Amino acid sequence: MKTIGIAAAALSAVTMSAHAQTPVAPVAQEAPVTVEYYYRLKWGSAGQFKELYNRNHAPLLHDMQKEGRILRIETEEPFTHLAGGVRWDLRVTITYRNADDALAGPGMMKGWENAWGRRYKNWEKFSAEEVKRFSLVEDHWDVVVKPTS
Secondary structure, X not given: OHHHHHHHHHHOOOEEOOOOOOEEOOOOOOOOEEEEEEEEEOOOOHHHHHHHHHHHHHHHHHHHHHOOOEEEEEEEOOOOOOOHHHOOOEEEEEEEXXXXXXXXXXXXXXXXXXXXXXXXXXXXXXXXXXXXXXXXXXXXXXXXXXXXX
């Protein structure tokens, strides 16, 4: 999945600072990791996307938060309209307990599987709604952020 690939690239080994082009220390395994997930939605589909997101995906995130794997979840929409190329319609910022959880390591994947099993008895319906939700996405990108102080 695109999310894991981008996060893995950002968190692995030594990265270069975009401004100074100097090495930045790798993220410590146990340090919290914050990722911003941006969604640009097809025109007119924001309401349906958010409905499906809140019904199917948000509860799984909250389960991971109850397990302590996610420390914070924040969902935001822009207050004003943005220009086409930079436009995003929904930003979900998640602070994970550590890099392993942010990169969907074995513990996180086991937690997801347990939550899916508890919450979604009708796997076909869940899968179909997730396919529909992603069909409403025009573009999606993830940004791993680091504290500046």
